[in-house]
Amino acid sequence: MDKAIEWLTNNSDLLLHYGIQAIFAIVIFIIGNKVAHFAGKLTAKGLEKRNVDKAVSSFLSSIIYALVFAAVILMALSQLGIQTTSFVAILGAAGLAVGLALQGSLSNFASGVLIIILRPFKAGDFVEAGGKSGSVQKIEIFSTELRTPDNKVIIMPNSAIMGGAITNFSREATRRIDLVIGVSYEADLKQTKQVLENVLNADERVLKEPAYTVAVLELADSSVNFVVRPWVNSGDYWPTYFALMENIKIALDENNIAIPYPQMDVHVHKDA
Structure with a gap:
């Protein structure tokens, strides 16, 4: 116990010196971490004010935070008396080894940069x-x-x-809805085409330009298939799709136009 007290007395100045350095290093780390967060948020807000895409600003703010935080760590280590030059060299060598082990993560980072550039x-x-x-x-x-x-x-x-x-699906202002409607072979094709066109004309969301297409697509096994291709605004795609499917069925029923289902006719021949 006496030796410990004697050692503390003899090295009190040294302990005080390193203690103060450690306290300063902790303060630098805590304040620096907050500064890094602030820098990231400030970057994001500045980019958003310039009408930069939200996804891009989020990516760049993450990069700024990582860079500032790395600088803070180096400053804290320097305050502790650690030679940052040699430390950076060690980090470089370690980074190379880690990079080889984490090729997938580096690939994700490179792909993120490409997403930002190519957009x-x-x-x-x-x-x-x-x-x-x-x-x-x-x-x-x-x-x-x-x-x-x-x-x-x-x-x-x-x-x-x-x-x-x-x-x-959102880049272009308009999208085309592709529907295939099958009707019976007994149906009047001109009447069926007119009924389908009436349904499209009645929906205000269907655009006049580009013009829609209603035509016979194929003579299938059990039905005559019509292709129905109206153009709508991208935001109206699914509401219009669902409404057209319902309204076409109702209109065909009202005009006694049958929608067939796959069936097979079996003919039995009796030998004399």
Whole structure:
């Protein structure tokens, strides 16, 4: 006990020096962490004021936060007396090893940069990518957040999005609805075509330009198939689709035009 007290007495100045340094390092870390968060939020707000896409601002603000936070860690280590130059070299070597082990994560980061540069979609667009569909909420460093129509959140790796085809349903202002309506072979084709056109003309959401198409598509096994292709605003696609399906069925029934179902006729021949 006496030796411990003697050692503390002899090294009190040194302990005080390193204690103060440690306190300053902790203060730098705490304040620096808040500054990093503030810098990220400030970047996002500044970009949003300039009408930059929300997904892009979210990605860039994440990058700014990561860079500032890394600088804060180096400052805190420097305050503790650790040589940051050698530490950076060690980090570089470790980063190379970690990079080889985490190739997937680096691929996600590179894909995130490509999404920002190429901009195949923006926040709010409804897309299909990587086998999933949903509205784009935000783009992070390694992943992109989608929200499905039934309010599920999907976190997709950026590499999965850029590794395949991307279908953007919201980029164009208009979309075409493709319907195939089968009627009986006994139906009057001219009457059927007129009934289908009347249903389209009665719906105000169907655009006049481009003009819709109503035509015989094929003479199938059990029915004569009509193709019905109206153009609508992208936001009206599904409401118009559902309404047309219902109204076409009602109109065909009112005009006694049958919609056949697959059937097979069996003919039995009796030998004399």
